[in-house]
Amino acid sequence: MADVPEPAAEEGVALVRVRAAGINFMDCLVRKGQYPQPPELPAVLGVEVAGEVDGRRVMGLPRHDGGGYAEVAAVDEDWLVPLPEGASFAEGASFLMTFLTAYVPLTRQLRVEPGSTVLVHAGSGGVGSAAIQLARHFGARVVATASSEEKQTFARELGAEEAYAYEDFAEHVRADLVIDPVGGELVHQSLKVLNPLGTLLALGYAGGMWPHVDPALIVGRNVGLVGFYLGRLMRLRPDVVRAAIGELVALWDEGAIRPVVGAEFPLAEAPAAHRLIEERKHVGKVVLVP
Numbered sequence: 001m002a003d004v005p006e007p008a009a010e011e012g013v014a015l016v017r018v019r020a021a022g023i024n025f026m027d028c029l030v031r032k033g034q035y036p037q038p039p040e041l042p043a044v045l046g047v048e049v050a051g052e053v054d055g056r057r058v059m060g061l062p063r064h065d066g067g068g069y070a071e072v073a074a075v076d077e078d079w080l081v082p083l084p085e086g087a088s089f090a091e092g093a094s095f096l097m098t099f100l101t102a103y104v105p106l107t108r109q110l111r112v113e114p115g116s117t118v119l120v121h122a123g124s125g126g127v128g129s130a131a132i133q134l135a136r137h138f139g140a141r142v143v144a145t146a147s148s149e150e151k152q153t154f155a156r157e158l159g160a161e162e163a164y165a166y167e168d169f170a171e172h173v174r175a176d177l178v179i180d181p182v183g184g185e186l187v188h189q190s191l192k193v194l195n196p197l198g199t200l201l202a203l204g205y206a207g208g209m210w211p212h213v214d215p216a217l218i219v220g221r222n223v224g225l226v227g228f229y230l231g232r233l234m235r236l237r238p239d240v241v242r243a244a245i246g247e248l249v250a251l252w253d254e255g256a257i258r259p260v261v262g263a264e265f266p267l268a269e270a271p272a273a274h275r276l277i278e279e280r281k282h283v284g285k286v287v288l289v290p
Ligand SMILES: NC(=O)c1ccc[n+]([C@@H]2O[C@H](COP(=O)([O-])OP(=O)(O)OC[C@H]3O[C@@H](n4cnc5c(N)ncnc54)[C@H](OP(=O)(O)O)[C@@H]3O)[C@@H](O)[C@H]2O)c1
Pocket: 023, 024, 025, 026, 097, 098, 101, 122, 123, 124, 125, 126, 127, 128, 145, 146, 147, 148, 151, 181, 182, 202, 203, 204, 205, 206, 207, 208, 228, 229, 230, 231, 277, 278, 279, 280, 284, 285
């Protein structure tokens, strides 16, 4: 941890007194030099925060190059929203990235009908725990995967009807939609468990880089492969993302969804917090508290 100057005040940019900073898996990739769009160095990690601006309790998304793991973070006013009444700062810092990543594709790119079966990989993680809640909210029957019994239990508690280890799901599950933050060899296994007219949503590669997929597999099975990347959508279709934020906050206000804070660490213990995630020992979101 080091002292650096506070971000400069600018028109349209709020300086947020950070009370909690959410950790995203991408932060670990950026730190290890494995993220395809790295920030310019030196950089302060952290793409989501909750805190205070002039007495207002807010949550927000700092610029794409980060800045959240700090006492003060610069956030464009456009990407700053009030923290719902009764929500903690840690919850506020755990909400936007994960829920947007599940909600925008579920509402804009995919069809989830009541009774559809949605398989959520890494169901106990940040994006996974949001995806389970949202798919349930849209009336789907949810099945999850996770690497340990404890995480599978956690996914069931969040609303998954069944939860399996990665080694087992292919035997038990047929799905209309697969939400996949894991990538790697799960991609081909997931395509194989899709029902006709089903879709695989690729979100990330926490478990290994994506393989090449032969279009013949997609065509022959009558299935689809869809990708979603929030960072680029925020730049190119901010209207879509902002509308989704409004809809998600309303769902939180009415109690339909809620971010899950799995662990909180002081800012100085960011290395331990990253380790927890990289060793796959966390559930929900891990948050840093300055
Ligand atoms: N496309 C987008 O716009 C977007 C936005 C946000 C996040 N993401 C991506 O979505 C994924 C999840 O992000 P997150 O921040 O919510 O993280 P997270 O889910 O809290 O943590 C990563 C998850 O990946 C699973 N995992 C599988 N193989 C792993 C491995 N080899 N090493 C570490 N973890 C592994 C872990 O669950 P198990 O132990 O149960 O396997 C863990 O739950 C990441 O790939 C991230 O980059 C994409």
